[in-house]
Amino acid sequence: MEQQPPQFITLKVKSFAILREIIGAHQMTLQLPRNNQGTATVADLRTKILELYPEISAQRIPIGVAVNSKMANDKLIINDFDEIALLPPISGG
Amino acid sequence: MFSIISEHPIDIEMLLANVKDDSAGATVLFLGTVRNHNDDDAVSAIYYEAYIRMAEEAMAKIEAEVVERWNLKKFAAVHRIGNLKVGEVSVAIAASSEHRAEAFEAGRYAIDRIKTEVPIWKKEIITGHIGGVWAEGKPLAGGD
Numbered sequence: 001m002e003q004q005p006p007q008f009i010t011l012k013v014k015s016f017a018i019l020r021e022i023i024g025a026h027q028m029t030l031q032l033p034r035n036n037q038g039t040a041t042v043a044d045l046r047t048k049i050l051e052l053y054p055e056i057s058a059q060r061i062p063i064g065v066a067v068n069s070k071m072a073n074d075k076l077i078i079n080d081f082d083e084i085a086l087l088p089p090i091s092g093g
Numbered sequence: 094m095f096s097i098i099s100e101h102p103i104d105i106e107m108l109l110a111n112v113k114d115d116s117a118g119a120t121v122l123f124l125g126t127v128r129n130h131n132d133d134d135a136v137s138a139i140y141y142e143a144y145i146r147m148a149e150e151a152m153a154k155i156e157a158e159v160v161e162r163w164n165l166k167k168f169a170a171v172h173r174i175g176n177l178k179v180g181e182v183s184v185a186i187a188a189s190s191e192h193r194a195e196a197f198e199a200g201r202y203a204i205d206r207i208k209t210e211v212p213i214w215k216k217e218i219i220t221g222h223i224g225g226v227w228a229e230g231k232p233l234a235g236g237d
Contacts, residue, residue: 016142016144018214020142064233066236069146069150070235070236071235072236076236085144088214089230089233090211090213090230090231090232091215091227092172092184092207092211092213093125093204093207093208093215
């Protein structure tokens with residue numbers, strides 16, 4: 001058995017609309033490796049998501065990332081159990 | 094705060110009751126409804142989905158801003174989610190103010206803000222398209 005090393009952070013990731021359909025679940029738990037600085041950023045998460053779900057790039061769907069319900073830029077450092085949400089372009093009204 | 098997301102049909106009377114104020118001389122009500130077409134496509138229903146936590150936070154922010162900017166007596170808004178048929182109300186906004194200009198302007202501004210800042214998505218159920226079509230949207234700003 002491979003042990004779960006502490007170099008990963010664990011995130012709850014929600015997704016919506018077309019991203020939810022591509023991912024196949026409204027919420028998932030994702031383990032993200034820490035980068036060279038020992039942290040993980042929104043950019044690292046974005047890379048991981050696009051790697052896991054190539055259909056998102058294939059359909060050219062822009063992803064907005066919210067961390068704890070606030071829109072986040074790629075440099076933001078994310079921590080264990082932050083609530084992450086993957087948001088496609090919005091269309092309410 | 095009177096701005097919420099709801100999975101139930103919007104109760105217009107209750108919305109109006111929420112903005113009732115004896116010092117108001119004007120109340121404006123806006124209703125967004127499900128249209129039976131989009132360009133050349135025949136639409137039979139729309140499915141709405143929201144990131145409820147963030148959507149209600151965004152709506153509360155809009156409510157606070159319009160009340161302050163137009164000196165409203167009261168403001169209330171409801172956006173519905175789930176499956177809606179043609180003609181059903183998807184979004185309702187009510188604003189009350191001393192005179193009519195403020196309530197009209199605030200209502201117009203609020204619906205524009207809701208459409209660009211509140212994380213809600215719609216999938217149109219269109220004749221001839223199995224499974225429906227997600228509406229093309231606008232990326233949410235912020236975070237930079």
